[in-house]
Amino acid sequence: MHDGPFVRLARLCHRRRRRVLLLWIVGAAVVMTVGFGYSAPADNVFGGGGTESARAQDLIKDHFPRQNGDTLTLAIHADQGVAAVRPRVERVIGELSHGPHVTSVSSPYRVTSQVSPDGRTAFAPIQLDRASADMPTSGVTTMIAQARDASGDGLTLALGGDAVVDAETPGGGPTEGIGLLAAVVVLLIAFGSLLAMGLPIVTAIFGIGTGLAGISLLGHVLPAPSFSPIVAGLIGLGVGVDYALFIVTRYREALDDGAEPEEATATAIATAGRSVVFAGTTVVVALLGLLVMGQRLLSAVAVAASLTVLMTLIAAVTLLPALLGFAGRRIDRFRVPVLSRRSGRRPLSERWAGVIQRRPVIAGTAATLLLLLLAVPALSMRLSFSDAGSRPHDTSAYTAHHILASGFGPGYDAPLVLVSRSPAAANAVAAAAGHTPGIASVTPVRTSDDGAAAMFVAYPRTGLQDAATPDVVHRLRDTVVPRAGGGVLVGGPNAGTIDFSDSVSARLPWLIVVVVGLSLLLLLVLVRSVAIAVKAAVMNLLSIVAAYGVLTAVVQWGWLGHQLGFPAATPVTPWVPLFMFPILFGLSTDYEVFLISRVREEYDLGAGTRTAVTRGLARTARVITAAAAIMVCVFLSVLLVGDIAVKQVGLGLGVAVLIDATVVRMVLVPAVMELLGKVNWWLPGWLARILPAVEPGPPAPTPKVPVRS
Incomplete structure (x- = not known):
């Protein structure tokens, strides 16, 4: 057999299998202890760079420090009108004002624009001092319960906002366990042997574990969104089991053809292992292609997923040959009788x-x-x-959205935040925006404490997912703001979403x-x-x-x-x-x-x-x-x-x-x-x-x- 690098690697890992296995166990334990113990916080803010929404957010951060955190919204609907239930609503507002990281709650009984024209719907913005991703889930869950418990007798209260969505629909769940169970079943059917089934699973677990731990540490340098470990884990589990599956299959074929275990390992790595290296490299290269998008969080996700694939690839061509050395000719031990029978007919394929x-x-x-x-x-x-x-x-987030959309129109869940370094320019644009088709209402202009910036909120008539909403944003930027004298940036989460889609x-x-x-x-x-x-x-x-x-x-x-x-x-x-x-x-x-x-x-x-x-x-x-x-x-x-x-x-x-x-x-x-x-x-x-x-x-x-x- 040609003694190339893949063959030499296979022989080395096979002969030094105890050292290779020990290195993997110790290395994985160290990496996972450090990685999961000192993991970086998630960053779920898409956009960034030089987009207009990003520049607007930077301006808000510099001159409106109280707006740096995210907001929650208490949605209120009363069949007899919100005025009739004022004591009940104000009691809940008082409870929520003491919630974790809450800096202020704006009561609808003090700001008339927070009450719908028919007087039956209102909302109370709740300002936080941090991003939604950093909010403690237990505290948000308590606030959701406070609003829900106060409902009844014609009054409906619900809490909305990104922190509420995160608390009610957390990531993760049983996916990894179900995926692993599915892999076990399929591998049992494919191999008909418990030992042959177990080798790809063990190899994939080592690769995924070290990859996910590396992602946690990498987040300190390249912050990634909260769904990154889920996506990276799914891809890592899929390719990790698959890569090991191809190598084990080729190993068994070589044994069936009369090769000794070391030769069979070398054959498997030099053929299937070589293909695995090229295949895994292709996946990594394809993922890193996302770097050309110039989106910070997408780049972070790409690097995170690539790292996990890379670790499963390394495990497949180093750890797996060592495990095959331990298995030897006993690769088919613990056969499952029904599944291990082989037919003498020509394969269906x-x-x-x-x-x-x-x-x-x-x-x-x-x-x-x-x-x-x-x-x-x-x-x-x-x-x-x-x-x-x-x-x-049945979630609080949906109920809050439904209350606001019914009382104020769907655009109240997709506000546009306009900010300027010139209060005069902000006032001119606010007046023009109030008469712009597609804009339902505009809040009064607020000047920053240092007097160096001003901002206001424009509510579109359509919601975040409506196809007409991007047209409104582009109309404001391309027509309304320039005609009013310019100098105003259109930002906010809604505009950030549109900028991201355009990018x-x-x-x-x-x-x-x-x-x-x-x-x-x-x-x-x-x-x-x-x-x-x-x-x-x-x-x-x-x-x-x-x-x-x-x-x-x-x-x-x-x-x-x-x-x-x-x-x-x-x-x-x-x-x-x-x-x-x-x-x-x-x-x-x-x-x-x-x-x-x-x-x-x-x-x-x-x-x-x-x-x-x-x-x-x-x-x-x-x-x-x-x-x-x-x-x-x-x-x-x-x-x-x-x-x-x-x-x-x-x-x-x-x-x-x-x-x-x-x-x-x-x-x-x-x-x-x-x-x-x-x-x-x-x-x-x-x-x-x-x-x-x-x-x-x-x-x-x-x-x-x-x-x-």
């Missing part, structure tokens, strides 16, 4: 490949039309962060170019074929847009939304499709690498393209199906969490992996390769000379056959 290859045009056309049909809803995809109206209807639309083409270009380069290096690399990129794009279409149909159109845990139809969260793209492109390339690298092995041994595809599919279909099943279960498990955006990520990723492992890998790939014939392996001489050489894997046991096109 081999027979399926023959069916596709006999009718490649029909199969390829049907698969392409199906993907395009699934992608149609994506043409109407609309991006916006969700508001409290998309929360479960996504502007920079998305760059993300696509960077991710596709780098992935193409990695594929060229591994498979040394222009046709296969280009084919992989096109098919990956098809499966991604198909996943976008399904996501839009469920989330935005509401198809099966309630059944899948989405309380109401809502636009797609802006960062979700942006984040999905590099992940899916990387994962799709993973499956392409695992399949094509095996096909290439057969072809290099002398098999014709048709035979090589058939054998490659037969040898990888079972493991790719198992890997895809694990990922689908892991990703879809997040439908059980409360965070709407995280649900969208899980749904999109799960659907995309399912599409890729079935329609793409099992139909499109064999059909297109059959049609291309010898063109599959075309590589210009000049390109072959400049591409770096890759360590060749050991020869497969399959005998040579005559070359056929």
